[in-house]
Amino acid sequence: MMPAPPxxxxxxxPPLPLLRAGLVAIWALAGCGxxxxxxxxxxxxxxxxxxxxxxxxxxxxxxxxxCWGRQITPALIETVTEQVVxxxxxLAADGKVLRPASYRSVTRQAIVRERxxxxxxxxxxxEMSPDLIATAQxxxxxxxxxxxxxxxxxxxxxGRAVRRFQAERGLDxxxxxxAAARDLGLIAVxxxxx
Numbered sequence: 001m002m003p004a005p006p007x008x009x010x011x012x013x014p015p016l017p018l019l020r021a022g023l024v025a026i027w028a029l030a031g032c033g034x035x036x037x038x039x040x041x042x043x044x045x046x047x048x049x050x051x052x053x054x055x056x057x058x059x060x061x062x063x064x065x066x067c068w069g070r071q072i073t074p075a076l077i078e079t080v081t082e083q084v085v086x087x088x089x090x091l092a093a094d095g096k097v098l099r100p101a102s103y104r105s106v107t108r109q110a111i112v113r114e115r116x117x118x119x120x121x122x123x124x125x126x127e128m129s130p131d132l133i134a135t136a137q138x139x140x141x142x143x144x145x146x147x148x149x150x151x152x153x154x155x156x157x158x159g160r161a162v163r164r165f166q167a168e169r170g171l172d173x174x175x176x177x178x179a180a181a182r183d184l185g186l187i188a189v190x191x192x193x194x
Contacts, residue, residue, distance in 0.1 A: 053117050077110065084104060135185075
């Protein structure tokens, strides 16, 4: 006679209240740890502070001690494809189609927006100290936009982070605007006519 095969061991689940408590604890701990500072309301746009001018224009007027940044925007060109009648339909006197119309595609490019210069207020060079730039790097890192070393230099990673921060507000430029400097807490609100 053969011995009976061993029965699989089954571990019972913990009681339901204990299971729920464990899940709640895991859920609560998932929120622990450093998290980026929430971005301000994206609805706030820098558009009112941007002056658009034709290429080759001088900086806009403004306060005597104002400093300006410039970003050249490329022309926006779209490709338009249209169907045009190549040969019209031939109709009989009673309206019956003897030969259907034939069409061909015509593709052309149209300029939707001309190339232009965007001018915007910036902190003046004397204000762009290593301390201010390091503070900007920390503020951008707190928002999850800057992942480099805090160097106090306006380097390429800092410029990319500034561009990401400002692009959300309608200014696609790596040059720090006065509005962004205020929003990042680098310059007091109300300074420089802002």
